[in-house]
Amino acid sequence: MPIAVDIDVMLAKRKMSVGELAERVGITPANLAVLKNGRAKAVRFTTLAALCEVLECQPGDLLRWEAGDTDG
Template identity: 75%
Template structure:
């Protein structure tokens, strides 16, 4: 199984840009992009909490578990 971050869905629903989210969370737009494109290997709880606060959501709204194809091991 793979864990995916659904930031793009939340940004679209809230009509928010990556830059605006990055500013609200206090991390770089490049790091938001890494999360958004599912290239992150880990997320700090403090970052997850800040994302949830900025997007007015719960952690489960951002994180999805999907079947993996086995190539990400």
Template identity: 80%
Template structure:
């Protein structure tokens, strides 16, 4: 999957700067702490725009701060 929800390190840093516990972030975003853990661990297959919007609003950041693109490795080298 080339687009990765990259909230692990960035969110931890943002939370530390705001002195906000993870549970408070989950509550303000409107998701469970377990769902936030799935996002933070990179196991999410999809993230709703409303969740991304809420994360950005609560953390006062841009969507690009939470996403990154990684090119897929090709099995067909040189093709």
């Protein structure tokens, strides 16, 4: 998928665990792992907004486009 997810980078910068982020955002650790590992097919804007609020970042800090990696 051409969209890469950089939640790990922001977690490291904020010195926060996956479990703490999931709890503060209001999603399960399993669903956060799906998103974090790039296996999600979609993300709700409300979830993205909550992630940005908790991590004090912009959506572009969490998501980026990688050229040349398309699904067809």
